[in-house]
Amino acid sequence: MNLRIVLLAAAAFVVGTVELIVGGILDLITADLHISVSAAGQFITVFSIAFALSAPILMNLTAKVERKTLYLTSLGVFLLSNVMIAFSSSYSLILFARILSAMSGAIIIVLSITLAPRLVSSSHKGRALGIIYMGISGSLVLGVPIGMLIGNTYGWRAPFLLIAGMSALAILGIAVFLKKSPPAKAIPLREQLASLRDSKIVSGQLISFLMLTGHLTLYAYFAPYVQSLFPISPGTLSLVYFLFGIAAVSGGGLGGWISDHWGTERALIVIVICFAIVMFILPFAAEISFYVFLVAVMVWSALSWALSPAQQTYLMQSAPKTADIQLSLNTSVMHLGVASGSFIGGVVIQQSSVANNSWVGGILVLIALGSAIYSLTRRSQRPSTVEE
Template identity: 50%
Template sequence: MNHKVYILAIASFVVGTVELILGGILDLIASSFQVSIAKAGYLISIFSLVYAISAPVLLNITAKFERKKVYLWALFIFLLSNIVALASTGYSMLMVSRILAAMSGSFIIVLSTTMASRLVKPEYQGRALGIVFMGISASLVLGIPIGIFIGNAFGWREVFILIALLTAIIMVIVAISMERLEPAPVVPIKQQLNALRNTKMLSIHIATFFVLAGHLTLYAYFTPFLQETFGLSSGMVTLVYGIFGLAAVAGGGFGGVLSDKLGAPTAVIGIIGAFFLSMVALPFAVKLPFILFLIVMTVWSALSWAVSPAQNNLIIQSAKDNPDVLISTNVAISHLGIAAGSYVGGIIINGHSSLFNGWVGSILVLLGLLATVIAVTRPSISTNSIQSK
């Protein structure tokens, strides 16, 4: 495995941390700028919205430029966003910093995945993607705890100082150790749109949407689910989330390895199928002893993060001419799925038991599995096939 893949994984970890870290320091930010918690929460919402739409646009604008240079510029903007955040004198300035962080962050994630796949031999592409997604999922474990610890011990601005320092170190490492990587041949926008209309790619994107929506229907409300079913204290809930996060990190690597060993189509079908079964099992597992429930939850968590590397590998193998835009679109679709799942889950939990979140989420994941079956049974696409449409 090319060691440079691990550099990309570390960069992805730092970016993923910025996306999640505000969840632990919202109260400190609200107090600092004398706004409500809800208004402080808009800083998270705007990040997700900008994150969803930025990468495809930026990929198209920079399509002709050498990838290492583009990556360094994206890291520089990300560094700048954190400097703006720590220097913010008002809520609006902090909002601007979040927009800059989302734009550059989403671009860095997509570049990390596409560059990782090009740095290794084809038989190791899934593993390389899995390592990058381990970096992203590791931020799930550490992002909020880091924010809470540093924010409460030193202040919320120090959180962004740490991230800025880490970003600067990554920039130096990338500049010294990463070789030049020429861009893939540019595919015109019209052909890119035709690719998005291709049945195989459309099915992959639909699968991404429903799998993420199904997952977030329950995961976004997992705290009330745990409190309702087991009556857990806040300390125990934190412990459960820690176990979930560790399983997610392992799942990211597992998905990549499985994709290499079984092939992306078989791996994606198997992972999403098992993920569906784990979601169906969760509401029933609350009747089991707590330790057995944790085992079911651990499987669910690992599979939830095993999907992405296998699915991105499927995109790369299915559209070898220029997968960058299709991966960036898939990232955008995933954030729309997260938003939709959170919304649906909120409607359910307002009128019913949180157990229904698991069952409704399972139905959405099943739709994602059906879309995946359609995707893997369709032929791969190429520039020639796109042009003919």
């Protein structure tokens, strides 16, 4: 296995952990900073918005910067931002540090994805990218639960110190083993946005946005949601997150299998419908028993990642001439969905109860289903020779 690819994947793992770890330690943050749960949830919202908006903009602004230098600089800013979070007691300063973390993290993720294929032969490019995405998804399986365990043992600031330490190790590894790499030709931001004039593509992108908005309406506040249903220990809650992560990663493979065997368009409809149904079922599953609820949670988790293979294939098939642009924009769209979901979930908690987050999330997923149906019924711009 290529050590340089592993280093890039490790950096992606750290960034993925930082984005969602707040959801697992909300109770610790709110108690220490004396803020509401919804206010703490905005640490996820601002991160996701900053990530989504800064990814295409910063990559264009830094288009002429040598890639290794840019990577090391971004890791340095990322490290500093997490140290700021660990030692700050100011809500405003922590929000600012989360924005810095997201902006630098966006560059790290994009660079990891673009650099990995350059480091291997053409026959191994797919595997290289697969390792990077394993780093991202692996943060759900290991990063968040481990962060919760450390947070519950040593305080909520400890995971951010650990992340800062891991960032320092990544800086050392990248500095030693990664060779200098010239920047590739950047796609102008105007060209990226121009591709969204097509209603089929816009509604296709909205599927991801609305799905993740519905998903994060509950998942961003999943810890308080579970604790409102069952009197479980922090250790048991960490186990729930761990199982959630395993199901999420396996869901990516499930989604690919469904897409290959049923076709992209049918897979989109089936997955979105099933996802909505499971979100509505969760409260009823909790009334039966904790274990039935846990099974429902794992199905919910698997479906949340099952959409990605079909979604990305659909975008490439619908707009083959701008496939790379669509995938880049879809990354930003998904993070905007994360931000919207965490914001809406906070509003639901403020206005009613965390018990209603599942219902609101399910309704948003039904809207995603409407967007999928609309997109699928629009005339395709792809060549007739493209197979689904």
